Amino acid sequence: MRVGVVGCGYWGSKHVRVLSSLPAVSAVVIIDDRADARASVGADFPEALQRRSLTEALDDVDAVVVATPPDSHFELAAEAITAGKHALVEKPMATTTPDAKRLVGLAEEAGVVLAAGHTFVYNPAVWKLAELVASDALGSLHYLHADRLNLGLYRPDVNVLWDLAAHDISITTVVLGAVPDTVAAWGARNTTGFAEDVANLRMTFTSLSIESTVRASWLDPVKVRRTTIVGSDAMALYDDVDVDARIKVFDRGRRLDVPTAADPAGQISYNEGGLSVPRIQFREPLLLQATDFLRCCRTGAKPMADGNAGLAVVAVLDASDTSLRENGLPIPVDLPNLLLEPSLVIV
Numbered sequence: 001m002r003v004g005v006v007g008c009g010y011w012g013s014k015h016v017r018v019l020s021s022l023p024a025v026s027a028v029v030i031i032d033d034r035a036d037a038r039a040s041v042g043a044d045f046p047e048a049l050q051r052r053s054l055t056e057a058l059d060d061v062d063a064v065v066v067a068t069p070p071d072s073h074f075e076l077a078a079e080a081i082t083a084g085k086h087a088l089v090e091k092p093m094a095t096t097t098p099d100a101k102r103l104v105g106l107a108e109e110a111g112v113v114l115a116a117g118h119t120f121v122y123n124p125a126v127w128k129l130a131e132l133v134a135s136d137a138l139g140s141l142h143y144l145h146a147d148r149l150n151l152g153l154y155r156p157d158v159n160v161l162w163d164l165a166a167h168d169i170s171i172t173t174v175v176l177g178a179v180p181d182t183v184a185a186w187g188a189r190n191t192t193g194f195a196e197d198v199a200n201l202r203m204t205f206t207s208l209s210i211e212s213t214v215r216a217s218w219l220d221p222v223k224v225r226r227t228t229i230v231g232s233d234a235m236a237l238y239d240d241v242d243v244d245a246r247i248k249v250f251d252r253g254r255r256l257d258v259p260t261a262a263d264p265a266g267q268i269s270y271n272e273g274g275l276s277v278p279r280i281q282f283r284e285p286l287l288l289q290a291t292d293f294l295r296c297c298r299t300g301a302k303p304m305a306d307g308n309a310g311l312a313v314v315a316v317l318d319a320s321d322t323s324l325r326e327n328g329l330p331i332p333v334d335l336p337n338l339l340l341e342p343s344l345v346i347v
């Protein structure tokens with residue numbers, strides 16, 4: 001399989017490294033309109049072909065990874081798919097719901113694989129979270145909350161939710177096995193010339209009677225990547241920065257004792273139980289993602305994060321834009337008849 005990476009900046013260069021390490025890849029093509037980006041990545045991978053544009057590279061590739069800034073994803077992915085190439089498109093897959101839907105439709109028509117670059121869906125720690133929820137190890141769920149904070153990197157074409165919360169939306173969708181039906185978002189623009197750099201998102205999953213919140217910021221002193229899930233029996237913390245203990249399960253909670261005549265309000269009692277750190281066999285998510293994508297290109301199977309998963313994240317973000325403009329008004333997510341089949345398969 002010959003794979004082109006369109007956009008070889010910070011993230012695309014990692015795709016080039018991972019693809020170059022896989023035996024299933026016979027050739028990697030570095031595609032970037034900046035000569036310095038091509039030269040810098042090409043220095044580490046001298047055997048890779050170099051092209052200035054996707055159009056120039058189409059004859060040299062069977063599949064592409066689109067790792068350019070978000071506002072160019074739709075156009076580039078549509079060009080690749082229309083030319084019969086499989087496409088893995090970085091998050092967010094597009095910047096509007098209609099464009100994301102069009103990509104899904106184009107891929108179906110062309111009979112090619114469309115995958116979304118939802119890296120965390122390929123993170124074994126996220127699989128462990130999903131397993132804890134699916135096995136009822138936490139009891140019935142009360143809420144999920146995610147924090148994704150750090151200082152920078154400001155992006156000129158999208159706000160902080162499209163950049164950072166895209167990850168938390170994909171994680172939540174996979175862990176709960178559902179897409180939110182309503183979202184509310186509020187935030188602040190603290191930096192002239194940029195969209196919201198600090199924002200909050202609330203996702204409502206009516207069918208599960210649960211809400212999930214995200215706080216995303218480019219303007220925070222400390223790098224935080226955490227998801228907390230609170231259940232009736234236990235609580236789980238996923239901290240992607242804590243590489244020795246990404247998942248912790250706390251046997252902690254509270255119980256409201258049955259009210260009695262002597263104590264009509266009832267009593268809260270607390271369980272301050274222990275802490276366990278499940279073993280996770282960690283492998284690089286980008287490598288697992290590339291392996292899954294290539295397997296699907298070969299077999300026609302659906303990737304773990306397929307085009308519909310990409311569409312779901314875009315639709316949530318699109319609704320969050322409307323809510324931001326309306327000061328946090330809850331907005332329905334435009335996803336009629338979306339078929340989401342989240343299948344967590346270790347590849």
Ligand SMILES: NC(=O)c1ccc[n+]([C@@H]2O[C@H](COP(=O)([O-])OP(=O)(O)OC[C@H]3O[C@@H](n4cnc5c(N)ncnc54)[C@H](O)[C@@H]3O)[C@@H](O)[C@H]2O)c1
Nearest residue numbers: 007008009010011012032033034037067068070090091119
């Ligand atoms: N999945 C993840 O964890 C993750 C992490 C970081 C970034 N990303 C995503 O990766 C994408 C790229 O982010 P980045 O930080 O690498 O950006 P970047 O600015 O560092 O790199 C983008 C590159 O694309 C090139 N480019 C732009 N338009 C092009 C075009 N039409 N044809 C060819 N080359 C073009 C630019 O010259 C640049 O070298 C974004 O969509 C971002 O959201 C994903």
